[in-house]
Amino acid sequence: MKNSQLYKGSLNTIIMKLLEENGKMYGYEITQKVKAITQGELNITEGALYPALHKLEAEGLLDVEIEKVDNRMRKYYKLTESGEKETMNRLSELEDFIRNMQSLVNPKLEF
Amino acid sequence: MKNSQLYKGSLNTIIMKLLEENGKMYGYEITQKVKAITQGELNITEGALYPALHKLEAEGLLDVEIEKVDNRMRKYYKLTESGEKETMNRLSELEDFIRNMQSLVNPKLEF
DNA sequence: TTGTTATGTATAAGAATCTTATGTATGTTT
């Protein structure tokens, strides 16, 4: 990641949401996609990404499929069935989190 | 904290924002305030709160003032000058963070 | 051709933040 500590804990949710949207993606592709979407503000480091992917796979939330493209290895990840269900939960948690943070920071508004 | 990992990294920002708003607060009061604002969804644990307060104080962002109320000790914290400046930075980072997360999770909408 | 950048994955050491458990102490309610 980059910058503030705020992103701590959100990497798994980001990965799963992107996979839900794009079907299958490989690690490097995820870093580039995130960088593009956030206009360069969020840079996922390999040291954070790969262990996270391996853990999600070990938990049965992701399936992996190795391909060779241009003589370079790619490991494509996609959500398992249980991964899709868990993605729904995580997104719901993220909505609650954002709502709560806005309530704390912006107490004048109603949410 | 409670629940999802998402809150990891946001505790300092929460503390500083509450202090900015309320002038001075003591630890237990902060936990109760957060619980009330989030309608019970976010429970800050003492094991997270007190070390965080001590660290912010050590960094010169908070000042402490001890009072005895009803024969019980209270440590009131308030922002220092540099703490107020830093609070502005953290709130700005939080806004960026929320905006980026919404872009990632809700790519259909414009932000 | 040699160095740098981009693509692509991986791990290990250490930092930072948190959970869980425990400890101390007083006041209030059951």
Place this chain on the structure above:
DNA sequence: AAACATACATAAGATTCTTATACATAACAA
């Protein structure tokens, strides 16, 4: 008398991340 609320504190361990390093291929620039 026991449980709960108020009030602070720390220590052990878990989790997540940063930083650094490693390997490998391809493209591009000096």
